[in-house]
Structures are given as C-alpha cells and as structure tokens.
Amino acid sequence: MEQLPSAISANIFGNNTLISRESSILIDPAAQPNLPTLEEARAASLTATLDLDNIQGDILQKKKELFLFFSITNKVLFKQKLRADIKNRVTTTTQLLSVSHQPVTALNVAFSRSGLDALEVPDMLNDIAFSGGQEADNAVLGDPGTDNWVDAFLDKKIHGVFLLASDTDANLNSFLNDLRAILQGAIKEEYLLVGAARPGSEEGHEHFGFMDGISQPAVEGFNTPLPGQEKIPPGVILVGEDEDPISKRPEWARGGSFLAFRQLAQKVPEFNRFLTENPLLVPGLTREQGSALLGARMVGRWKSGAPIDLAPRFDDPVLARDPTRNNDFTFAHPGEDIASDQTRCPFSAHIRKTKPRADFASTDREHQIIRAGIPYGPEVTPAEAASNITTQERGLAFVAYQSSISNGFRFLQQAWANNPEFITGKIDDTPGFDPIIGANKGQERSVSGLDPINPKRDFDLKTDFVVSRGGEYFFSAPISALSGVLAA
Ligand code: HEM
Structure with a gap:
C-alpha cells in the first residue's frame, strides 16, 4: 500500500x-x-x-x-x-x-x-x-x-x-x-x-x-x-x-x-465454466444467452441487477439502474400459480431462497438482515480464466447485521439456503439447494427449477462455487x- x-x-x-x-x-x-x-x-x-x-x-x-x-x-x-x-x-x-x-x-x-x-x-x-x-x-x-x-x-x-x-x-x-x-x-x-x-x-x-x-x-x-x-x-x-x-x-x-x-471464497473460473457448459437451450436464445440466463436464474437477478421476475428472458439494464423499480416485485403474477410456476424465477434462486416475498401468505419481518459486505481478493487473471481453475483466493467478506443471529444469518443459511425442501409447499417439486450459497458439507448439491422449459430437471452441482473459510460472530x-x- x-x-x-x-x-x-x-x-x-x-x-x-x-x-x-x-x-x-x-x-x-x-x-x-x-x-x-x-x-x-x-x-x-x-x-x-x-x-x-x-x-x-x-x-x-x-x-x-x-x-x-x-x-x-x-x-x-x-x-x-x-x-x-x-x-x-x-x-x-x-x-x-x-x-x-x-x-x-x-x-x-x-x-x-x-x-x-x-x-x-x-x-x-x-x-x-x-x-x-x-x-x-x-x-x-x-x-x-x-x-x-x-x-x-x-x-x-x-x-x-x-x-x-x-x-x-x-x-x-x-x-x-x-x-x-x-x-x-x-x-x-x-x-x-x-x-x-x-x-x-x-x-x-x-x-x-x-x-x-x-x-x-x-x-x-x-x-x-x-x-x-x-x-x-x-x-x-x-x-x-x-x-x-x-x-x-x-x-x-x-x-x-x-x-x-x-x-x-468464490470459485469464479469454475462458476463461469459451469455456465458455459450448461447453457439453457431456450428457443430464441444463443448458447451464450442461454449461459447468461442460467447464471441469472441461479441468482434471481441478471448481472446488471435487473430481477428475472420482471425480466425473465433478457437483461434489462434500464430497469436495473432504477431503484424505484428494480426491487418492486413479489414473484406473484396474475394468472400464474405461485405454488408451481417457475417460468420467471426458480424457487431455488439465491434471492428467492433468502427472501421468499409472496411465497409466504403473510409478510415475514422476522428473518431479515442488513448486508454490508465487500469483495476481497484480486480480479481473475487471464491464466485462471483460460484454465478454468482458481489459483488465487477471492470472494466476499460477508457481513450481516441483525438483532438475533438465530433469526438472521444463521437461519437464512441453515433453514433456507441449505434446506433442499425450502421453499416448502410447492407443488410437484423440491427446490433443492441455493445454487450460490447452499452448502451440503462439501457433498454434491441438487438444484431444481433452473431450466424454464423443464423446471423439474435437477442440476447436480459437484463443485461448491462458494467455499466457507470460516468467520466469527460479533457484537x-x-x-x-x-x-x-x-x-x-
Ligand atoms: C459469496 C457469497 C454470496 C454472493 C456471491 C451473493 C450474491 C448476492 C447477489 C448478487 C444478490 C442480489 C443483489 C441484491 O439484492 O443485493 C444477493 C442478495 C441477497 N443475499 Fe447474497 N450473496 C452471497 C452470500 C449471502 C449469504 C451468506 C447470505 C445469507 C445467509 C445472503 C443473503 C442475501 C439476501 C438476504 C439477499 C437479498 C434478497 C432480496 O431481498 O431479494 N447472501 N446476494
């Protein structure tokens, strides 16, 4: 420095x-x-x-x-x-x-x-x-x-x-x-x-x-x-x-x-490789667009920040830049059944697993956190990108504030992201793990709903794209x- x-x-x-x-x-x-x-x-x-x-x-x-x-x-x-x-x-x-x-x-x-x-x-x-x-x-x-x-x-x-x-x-x-x-x-x-x-x-x-x-x-x-x-x-x-x-x-x-x-820690080259190798073959999309759609459906937002609930097939950078619109959605839509429809957003998407919105009958004000983390580590090097293998550690220094860790971070991670049954009450489908942060003690993770053409298709993720390096609880x-x- x-x-x-x-x-x-x-x-x-x-x-x-x-x-x-x-x-x-x-x-x-x-x-x-x-x-x-x-x-x-x-x-x-x-x-x-x-x-x-x-x-x-x-x-x-x-x-x-x-x-x-x-x-x-x-x-x-x-x-x-x-x-x-x-x-x-x-x-x-x-x-x-x-x-x-x-x-x-x-x-x-x-x-x-x-x-x-x-x-x-x-x-x-x-x-x-x-x-x-x-x-x-x-x-x-x-x-x-x-x-x-x-x-x-x-x-x-x-x-x-x-x-x-x-x-x-x-x-x-x-x-x-x-x-x-x-x-x-x-x-x-x-x-x-x-x-x-x-x-x-x-x-x-x-x-x-x-x-x-x-x-x-x-x-x-x-x-x-x-x-x-x-x-x-x-x-x-x-x-x-x-x-x-x-x-x-x-x-x-x-x-x-x-x-x-x-x-x-985030395995960025491995994540990118997974997207490249598994494009969603949706009519009208190129392979490249199919890979971008897969990433967006894993997170629940496009890279720009536009929510897929409002922009289900293509990114919408104008929507992304507008804070009065980019968070204004509930996953509910007239004429669509919130208990079974994953055309817009998978039940397993990171932002749906960690904040289910209208999936709950009444507003959940209990399991809420304020996130204040920051990325750490270097940008991906050309050598890493070419080899699809992480050699330098990078990731998110994750910080969450709450008045109860058991209701906040710990609950979101354990009871929702890591729980394949959650979001419960969905018809004919078990959502599987949160594909971004869901953790299964290093074992393979099954994720459903990612393919909008066949939402029951399971993806078996052999790699954890996010790896815990530990942490501590503070006051x-x-x-x-x-x-x-x-x-x-
Ligand atoms: C490396 C790990 C992580 C990555 C890459 C990541 C990425 C993201 C992204 C891109 C968003 C969407 C943008 C936004 O609304 O701010 C998001 C939202 C969110 N994440 Fe994460 N996240 C990570 C870890 C976690 C963890 C550990 C938790 C809690 C256990 C968590 C909880 C949330 C919540 C509550 C939201 C907002 C959902 C909503 O209100 O729509 N994230 N995350």
Whole structure:
C-alpha cells in the first residue's frame, strides 16, 4: 500500500473533523438505493427514538475496507485506549450519511463473546449463536468441518474486529498505522483481511459479476421504503429497540447489533465454466444467452441487477439502474400459480431462497438482515480464466447485521439456503439447494427449477462455487458502551 507522509496521517487520525470530505467513502452505483439524507434520517429517528449518533455506522457498501481481527493481550491498557482514544474515533451512523460529515477513514469496532469475556463483561446478550461462537456452528452452517477455515477463526482466538473504511489505500494504510501505534501492547493482530470494491464498470458487483447491495430492508426510524422494499421494526436489526425478539437485554446494549462475519471464497473460473457448459437451450436464445440466463436464474437477478421476475428472458439494464423499480416485485403474477410456476424465477434462486416475498401468505419481518459486505481478493487473471481453475483466493467478506443471529444469518443459511425442501409447499417439486450459497458439507448439491422449459430437471452441482473459510460472530456495541461498560 501507498504511504502518506506521517504529518498528514497524524492530522487525519488525530482530528477527523479537520478535513472536510468532497467525495464519499461509499460506492454509489445507480442500481443501489440511496441512503437517506441526514435530515431525512433525523426526521425519521424522531418517531422511532433511534439514537443515530450512538449507533455505529457500518452501512452499505464502501470503496475500500479493511478487517483487523485481534485478541486482547493487556486488558487494562486496552480498556484505557478504548475509553480515551478509540471511542471518539468510532464513526456514527449520522456521520456516514453526508459526505461532508464523513471522516477520512471510518472506524467501527465489534467484539466476540470471547472478547467480552476477555474484558470481563459477564452480562449475557442472550443470543445463543453469539455465546457459542461461529466455530461451534460450522456443521449447522453446512461447512465440511473446519479444515478450510482460516486458522485465526479457530479456537475462539479472536476477541474483536476493527472495520476501517475509506476511498483510498493510502487513507486506510495511514489510519491503520496510527491505530497500531495507539494499541501497541494492548492487542495482538490475529488476522488482516483487505476488501475493495471491484474496479471500473464492475463497481458494486460481487466476483461472479452480479450487482450486489440492491435489496435491503428499510428500517423504521431510519429510511423510507422504496417500492418493493420491506419496512421492518428497528428491533429486528438493533438490540433493545422496538420489536427486538429477545426481551431481556442489558440496558447498555441498546442500539447495538450482532455482526455475523463470513469469509466466503468464490470459485469464479469454475462458476463461469459451469455456465458455459450448461447453457439453457431456450428457443430464441444463443448458447451464450442461454449461459447468461442460467447464471441469472441461479441468482434471481441478471448481472446488471435487473430481477428475472420482471425480466425473465433478457437483461434489462434500464430497469436495473432504477431503484424505484428494480426491487418492486413479489414473484406473484396474475394468472400464474405461485405454488408451481417457475417460468420467471426458480424457487431455488439465491434471492428467492433468502427472501421468499409472496411465497409466504403473510409478510415475514422476522428473518431479515442488513448486508454490508465487500469483495476481497484480486480480479481473475487471464491464466485462471483460460484454465478454468482458481489459483488465487477471492470472494466476499460477508457481513450481516441483525438483532438475533438465530433469526438472521444463521437461519437464512441453515433453514433456507441449505434446506433442499425450502421453499416448502410447492407443488410437484423440491427446490433443492441455493445454487450460490447452499452448502451440503462439501457433498454434491441438487438444484431444481433452473431450466424454464423443464423446471423439474435437477442440476447436480459437484463443485461448491462458494467455499466457507470460516468467520466469527460479533457484537457491534452502541458507542456509549465503548467508554462505559466495556471500558470499566
Ligand atoms: C459469496 C457469497 C454470496 C454472493 C456471491 C451473493 C450474491 C448476492 C447477489 C448478487 C444478490 C442480489 C443483489 C441484491 O439484492 O443485493 C444477493 C442478495 C441477497 N443475499 Fe447474497 N450473496 C452471497 C452470500 C449471502 C449469504 C451468506 C447470505 C445469507 C445467509 C445472503 C443473503 C442475501 C439476501 C438476504 C439477499 C437479498 C434478497 C432480496 O431481498 O431479494 N447472501 N446476494
């Protein structure tokens, strides 16, 4: 990474408000919904009494992000630094909403259960998955054991994670250096993962090439829903807020959120090969178009982001770029039977498995997450593309926020994506696995519905295109707790 002169870096870190930003640290492709303005969010928060200055601001997709996973080696020193140096630099939700309020580099911090134990915070947050840690969940999540896991995620070694976000490597690097200097002797760096938005016209797309970050729930008290966007009570995402499913939370945890982190490696050349070798032979389509259609039906959206429910045979880039239309669908259509019709969108498509919409009789507001991940790793090299074999790791640094991991990330992965029977109640067909993220402990995965001409045809996927490298569950505490109970 490029280095900035230390005098500048001290200024940046020492006083974030000195420098007024002119460009955002968040990416802003047309397909992704805009964040509310500061004024809109303030007006909305009045009705829901959300304290946006106390909620950490790790929202949506950034240009560059760095995850520093650490263990605490000196509890007393760490608490002192947390209270005196770190807390004031943690970025609030309010700050991220307008470019001029954004710091040069945004900082967020979250702790695992072993981290709370290391800080001697005995209070239970009453989330079973969080208490157990992610390693204990590896089988539940469909991983074939932990042999593929990054070593740092094993044995509850990780106590916390710093999330640094900015728009240039130089900014990130200089902030990281300052953070390291401040925390010297207090922490041990266990693992560093560097994420970056993909370059040029791929900005906002994940490594398979599909636009990401389109469909998120709208949180009451924060943003106004766009057409098709679900409005959910704040307690589905934020602990201690209205309609938090768990009633017993310590008061200090209010406004915090559980962060489920997963390092998901993506086998891009292998995925592309699968599409090339299995074009959907639909009348009127070339083989190339048939391959693109297969990919779109596996995801439920075209690479542009246009939903196949509204654009079933050909991509529609104009629809994709319009956030007032690109999420406005339910999978239900007059004259078509939602229990059997897969002409538009397979039951197994990634976005249908993880958010079934009108497949449920009533709106499901319980199993919702806010996704805030970022791609990591290099672009596919010409040699990899030519050989159809991945030689350099790349993927998604997946981040999901929710007030209950058991209702959120864990549920979506286990009960929906990995469950061949889901979506249940469909006539004459078992949907099979989510072809993108469904995991069967490394075994072959059967997926149905992908062929619109013969939806009962099963595809037996021998390769996992997404491979878990492990992760951890964290609690992104409200900012007040960083100088309160966590530093006491
Ligand atoms: C490498 C792994 C993954 C890839 C490549 C991927 C890709 C995508 C893409 C392209 C979309 C559509 C764009 C959008 O609406 O934002 C999407 C949506 C979504 N994904 Fe993933 N995803 C991955 C992992 C996960 C995981 C692990 C989960 C949860 C267990 C998940 C849950 C969701 C949800 C809830 C949506 C929105 C569905 C909707 O509201 O329509 N994804 N993903």
